[in-house]
Amino acid sequence: MIPTLVSRRSALRTAGGGFGYLALAGMLGLQAKNARGSQEAPKVGPLAPKPQQIPAKAKRIIFVFMEGAMSGVDTFEYKAKLQESDGKPGLGGGKFVASKFQFAQHGQTGTWVSELYPNVAKHVDKLCFIRGLHTDTPAHPQAVMQLHTGAANATLVRPSMGAWLLYGLGTENQDLPGYVTVNPSPNFGGAVNYGSAFLPAHYQGTRIDDTGFLQNLKAQQVTSLQRKQIDLVQSMNRDLLAKPGAPDSLEGVISSYELAFKMQGKVPDLLDISNEPQHVQDAYGVKPGPAGSFARQCLIARRLSEAGVRFVQIRQGGWDHHNNLHKGLINNSAATDQPTAALLTDLEQRGLLEDTLVLFGSEFGRLPTAQGEDGRDHNITGYSMWLAGAGLKKGFSYGATDEYGIHAVEGRMHTMDLHATLLALMGLDHEMLTYNYAGRDFRLTDVAGSVVREIFA
Structure with a gap:
């Protein structure tokens, strides 16, 4: 079988979304496995409360x-x-x-x-x-x-x-x-x-x-601009998510960005x-x-x-x-x-x-x-x-x-x-x-x- 030759430009263009995902996943350190598909019920995140295996009072x-x-x-x-x-x-x-x-x-x-x-x-x-x-x-x-x-x-x-x-x-x-x-x-x-x-x-x-003190919690941009930046990243990742063969963990990564955004407003007051x-x-x-x-x-x-x-x-x-x-x-x-x-x-x-x-x-x-x-x-x-x-x-x-x-x-x-x-x-x-x-x-x-x-x- 004759191997298919792929140009450098084509390879980068094809893999670009994957590189972006790898960087994103690496920064957040997440491996959340979620099902995709409009016909499937949405899955809860990996940190959602789970039932106890045996009866107990402590939470x-x-x-x-x-x-x-x-x-x-x-x-x-x-x-x-x-x-x-x-x-x-x-x-x-x-x-x-x-x-x-x-x-x-x-x-x-x-x-x-x-x-x-x-x-x-x-x-x-x-x-x-x-x-x-x-x-x-x-x-x-x-x-x-x-x-x-x-x-x-x-x-x-x-x-x-x-x-x-x-x-x-x-x-x-x-x-x-x-x-x-x-x-x-x-x-x-x-x-x-x-x-x-x-x-x-x-x-x-x-x-x-x-x-x-929690490192890297304070935003470097005003909230409105940061929201726009996150929306841009989220839209690109949702586009990637809709493509065949998208990483299973990407949906969890998308959710984690929203959590990080919300934490900026709640964690400083809590601490x-x-x-x-x-x-x-x-x-x-x-x-x-x-x-x-x-x-x-x-x-x-x-x-x-x-x-x-x-x-x-x-x-x-x-x-x-x-x-x-x-x-x-x-x-x-x-x-x-x-x-x-x-x-x-x-x-x-x-x-x-x-x-x-x-x-x-x-x-x-x-x-x-x-x-x-x-x-x-x-x-x-x-x-x-x-x-x-x-x-x-x-x-x-x-x-x-x-x-x-x-x-x-x-x-x-x-x-x-x-x-x-x-x-x-x-x-x-x-x-x-x-x-x-x-x-x-x-x-x-x-x-x-x-x-x-x-x-x-």
């Missing part, structure tokens, strides 16, 4: 991430035996170091909390503590990535927990991103921790800083916490500069959740206390105690806590033995987190570590079990929530994970 998650591994035996894990054993030889080497902070029992449940968290302590009767957690690696990058994506191996990039939730449930507000991460760290995996990996890119997290009454800002402890960073994040998280964002993550770093433990704990708890307590109060007063999950914790814990003069090393064999909100038992503790706080000995719960449980609380079956890639079905929990129903209300 959204706020993950309050304490990056760097906060010390449980100095904050929420009172160990009388450790206090009695100060200076004695530790199990496996070193010496035990009692917490320098006073613990007291709070609420009707009599839950022990250290003096570092007096405001959060007022909420213990609505908290659900998970006290028997364990994970696989004592290195921060791998442990942080495993907590966020289920995979500890940096070469095996997986979708983040928020991306899986967005894939499984869609978002409640089609004018906003469904997944927002506030003040994410560039370290310990960086963007992998809020990425979508092999899931379509519209499931990845949208990054903003602790002042609510502007100066719109909040002064008494609300005061309750969170909002102030300018780095000292008010976490307070601003908590208030932004409430505003985003109230507006229908499915998954919001906020972050307080600086918990890696191999040294300067005493002063470091004082500084970090002072930055996080009031805002966290205010977030819980605000969500409850607005009726949001009944269908919102709040998760508070780190990638792992710290040992009860000394490291240097004033530090504690990593502990992956037994640590705690707490949850609050929808579908949970209130004032409840599940699992426990030993009398020193080293190993989880009751209700052991791996990171994969935590993921399976969170998905179930959100109405998703972790074994059914799969995505086929490279010839196999992937899931957040890979081939592991068990739902811990003992914490369900």
Whole structure:
């Protein structure tokens, strides 16, 4: 067969629309598959709300991430035996170091909390503590990535927990991103921790800083001119869409431009916490500069959740206390105690806590033995987190570590079990929530994970 010769001009003219589409799709990172044809019913977008797979009360998650591994035996894990054993030889080497902070029992449940968290302590009767957690690696990058994506191996990039939730449930507000991460760290995996990996890119997290700044949101042209520009691009893409062989995802791309246009008018106001009454800002402890960073994040998280964002993550770093433990704990708890307590109060007063999950914790814990003069090393064999909100038992503790706080000995719960449980609380079956890639079905929990129903209300 004689090959057909195509001129350079003809090739460019024929492929020009395709190049334009590729550039457009690349900028937006979308892979929405929609059917075409005037006889077919219009399909909803890929981020439209989807039904839960199993009955559940929770509609959204706020993950309050304490990056760097906060010390449980100095904050929420009172160990009388450790206090009695100060200076004695530790199990496996070193010496035990009692917490320098006073613990007291709070609420009707009599839950022990250290003096570092007096405001959060007022909420213990609505908290659900998970006290028997364990994970696989004592290195921060791998442990942080495993907590966020289920995979500890940096070469095996997986979708983040928020991306899986967005894939499984869609978002409640089609004018906003469904997944927002506030003040994410560039370290310990960086963007992998809020990425979508092999899931379509519209499931990845949208990054903003602790002042609510979102890059490339402000239009460079007046609204009327921008509308004309978008209309021109949209008309060309609709022309391409009408042609035989047009990319299936183009209709979703067209819709995304409309979403981006609408976001310009809504997102800036939503992220502007100066719109909040002064008494609300005061309750969170909002102030300018780095000292008010976490307070601003908590208030932004409430505003985003109230507006229908499915998954919001906020972050307080600086918990890696191999040294300067005493002063470091004082500084970090002072930055996080009031805002966290205010977030819980605000969500409850607005009726949001009944269908919102709040998760508070780190990638792992710290040992009860000394490291240097004033530090504690990593502990992956037994640590705690707490949850609050929808579908949970209130004032409840599940699992426990030993009398020193080293190993989880009751209700052991791996990171994969935590993921399976969170998905179930959100109405998703972790074994059914799969995505086929490279010839196999992937899931957040890979081939592991068990739902811990003992914490369900």
